[in-house]
Amino acid sequence: MSDAEICFQDCELEEICDELPSQQPRYILISYKLAHSDGRESFPMCLIFYTPSDCSPDVQMLYAGSRNNLVKECELTKSLEIREVEELTKEMLDSKML
Structure with a gap:
């Protein structure tokens, strides 16, 4: 694993949010427990593209081009984009993944 990679296991979203820089984009590959209305549970995987508003346009384009x-x-099958750390919540993930 390179210095640019951070791997979390069995963590809360808040821990991930705490590690996100305020001026650098990041790709977040996440799998989490999703409870369905019929009682089933699944563990979907999705890519979250975090691109903060304060990031330079050149860096944003570099990351966006690789997404x-x-x-x-x-x-x-799922890819989401957030601009602010506060957007990354369980409620947001649940609504986008169901």
Whole structure:
């Protein structure tokens, strides 16, 4: 694992949010427990593209240009984008993944 990679296991979203920089984009590959209305549980995986408002446009373009390739290589069906750390909540994930 390189210095640019951080791996969390069995953690809360708040822990991930605490590690996100305020001026650098990040890709977040996440799998989490999703409870369905019929009682089933699933563990969907999705890519979250975090691109803060304060980030330079050049860096935003660099990350945005690689996003689709990453989604394709990881064979993901869900990809989300957030601009502010506060957007990354369980409620947001549940609403986008159901």
